[in-house]
Amino acid sequence: MSKVVCGLADIKKNSDYIVEITGMNHEGQGVGRIDNFAVFVEGATTGELVEIKLIKVAKNYGVGKLLKILRPSPSRTSPFCSAYKRCGGCSLQHIDYKAQLEYKTDLVRETVRRIGKLEDVLVHDTIGMERALNYRNKAQYPVASVKGEVVIGFYAKRSHDVIPSDECGIQDKTSNRVREIVRDFIIKNGISVYDETKGEGLVRHLMTRKGFRTGEVMVVIVINGKGLPEKQKLVEALTSNIKEVKSIMLNINTKNTNVILGEKNIKIYGSDTITDYIGKFKFDISPLSFFQVNPVQTEVLYNKALEYAGLTGKETVFDLYCGIGTISLFLSEKAKKVYGVEVVEAAVLDARKNARLNGVTNVEFMVGEAEKVVPDIYSRGVTADVVVVDPPRKGCDASLLETLVNMRPERIVYVSCNPSTLARDLGYLAEKGYRAVEVQPVDMFPHTAHVESCVLITRDEK
Ligand code: SAH
Numbered sequence: 148m149s150k151v152v153c154g155l156a157d158i159k160k161n162s163d164y165i166v167e168i169t170g171m172n173h174e175g176q177g178v179g180r181i182d183n184f185a186v187f188v189e190g191a192t193t194g195e196l197v198e199i200k201l202i203k204v205a206k207n208y209g210v211g212k213l214l215k216i217l218r219p220s221p222s223r224t225s226p227f228c229s230a231y232k233r234c235g236g237c238s239l240q241h242i243d244y245k246a247q248l249e250y251k252t253d254l255v256r257e258t259v260r261r262i263g264k265l266e267d268v269l270v271h272d273t274i275g276m277e278r279a280l281n282y283r284n285k286a287q288y289p290v291a292s293v294k295g296e297v298v299i300g301f302y303a304k305r306s307h308d309v310i311p312s313d314e315c316g317i318q319d320k321t322s323n324r325v326r327e328i329v330r331d332f333i334i335k336n337g338i339s340v341y342d343e344t345k346g347e348g349l350v351r352h353l354m355t356r357k358g359f360r361t362g363e364v365m366v367v368i369v370i371n372g373k374g375l376p377e378k379q380k381l382v383e384a385l386t387s388n389i390k391e392v393k394s395i396m397l398n399i400n401t402k403n404t405n406v407i408l409g410e411k412n413i414k415i416y417g418s419d420t421i422t423d424y425i426g427k428f429k430f431d432i433s434p435l436s437f438f439q440v441n442p443v444q445t446e447v448l449y450n451k452a453l454e455y456a457g458l459t460g461k462e463t464v465f466d467l468y469c470g471i472g473t474i475s476l477f478l479s480e481k482a483k484k485v486y487g488v489e490v491v492e493a494a495v496l497d498a499r500k501n502a503r504l505n506g507v508t509n510v511e512f513m514v515g516e517a518e519k520v521v522p523d524i525y526s527r528g529v530t531a532d533v534v535v536v537d538p539p540r541k542g543c544d545a546s547l548l549e550t551l552v553n554m555r556p557e558r559i560v561y562v563s564c565n566p567s568t569l570a571r572d573l574g575y576l577a578e579k580g581y582r583a584v585e586v587q588p589v590d591m592f593p594h595t596a597h598v599e600s601c602v603l604i605t606r607d608e609k
Pocket residue numbers: 467468469470471472473474488489490491494515516517518537538539
């Protein structure tokens with residue numbers, strides 16, 4: 148087997164190399180070079196010298212499997228999950244939290260410069276969590292039979308093999324307890340579990356949701372059938388062991404699909420929804436409703452959006468890609484009127500319900516694509532002083548940005564989950580007289596490579 152020190156190499160698949168890791172890519176993989184050939188190495192971090200096996204050679208890059216760390220980084224730390232190497236959920240557990248936050252800040256800074264071609268934007272340090280563990284309020288565990296044993300765990304990286312896990316460190320602790328109880332119930336009562344390849348067996352997934360502020364817990368058993376035998380025993384086991392359980396639902400999913408939830412829910416205990424708060428606003432959460440998974444950091448991010456919106460009470464605001472209207476509610480207190488636009492009808496129905504629940508009357512929600520709805524209402528004379536956008540990973544549609552530029556709002560607040568498309572859109576807006584002034588990255592998903600950002604963009608000339 149050849150072992151070649153970086154700098155003198157032929158590029159050969161399945162050969163071993165020693166590589167200096169000089170940076171990290173947007174997926175959190177270490178980046179090194181063999182001569183000028185870039186290689187990505189999962190589990191390696193900046194400043195490390197590592198031995199790798201080159202397992203993939205593509206045209207412009209290669210992928211290395213980490214064999215040995217010859218010189219570890221001072222920020223290297225032991226992952227807190229036993230399943231870390233096999234589970235695909237987190238990718239940064241091998242570096243300490245401070246280094247994770249620095250990585251996210253650097254990623255946003257670099258991307259804004261490189262893709263957006265913007266040199267003078269102030270990118271603040273990423274706001275992290277005080278306690279970056281057990282932060283998720285929603286868990287979805289696949290249920291399977293592995294070598295005759297019932298396993299409720301996680302899909303292994305890039306596969307549908309279900310692996311057991313003692314405890315997931317980023318999930319709320321209650322979900323780990325629920326998992327044990329449900330597994331016990333399935334085994335004791337001989338309930339069948341779903342086999343994906345055959346499309347047979349009853350229990351497919353376990354989902355838990357928790358209101359962090361209220362403590363209320365919802366348990367959802369996703370089944371491939373009409374009902375759950377011995378369901379009273381499950382209700383009894385869950386409610387006697389975990390007093391916070393307020394709702395137990397069956398969700399029916401008989402389709403051969405990767406989509407976890409079906410459309411129909413049957414309540415077997417308690418209420419149909421649980422309640423939680425973000426900031427002062429209250430939300431009813433059902434099995435299917437969208438709700439941010441890290442409510443603590445969501446509040447930080449949305450307060451930043453509100454601050455950047457700079458409202459005085461006189462403004463008309465558009466909240467585009469508004470989901471269930473959380474940002475709209477935050478804005479409503481300080482704005483004259485808020486229009487929310489969202490393409491998923493169910494989310495808009497929830498948004499309207501949430502507004503009613505909170506007694507908010509100056510918001511109006513519309514169903515449709517932002518790039519169609521905004522030109523339409525603008526042509527009918529509705530304009531905004533401030534626009535907030537919170538698009539999915541692909542960013543804003545170019546035609547939407549064009550309409551916004553023509554409408555000439557004073558400021559645009561851009562909430563983004565993808566630095567690359569954010570930088571592209573900021574670049575476009577800069578050419579049209581809308582300058583990105585400051586960027587605040589917020590860590591919504593500690594130990595993963597995801598980073599959210601909130602950007603203040605103002606109109607150059609008055
Ligand atoms: N701000 C929201 C979350 C936004 S996530 C909240 O606080 O809950 C992005 C949202 O954009 C999703 O709800 C998605 O359904 C919606 N979306 C995707 N493409 C869209 C489009 N072209 N027009 C409007 N909404 C869109």
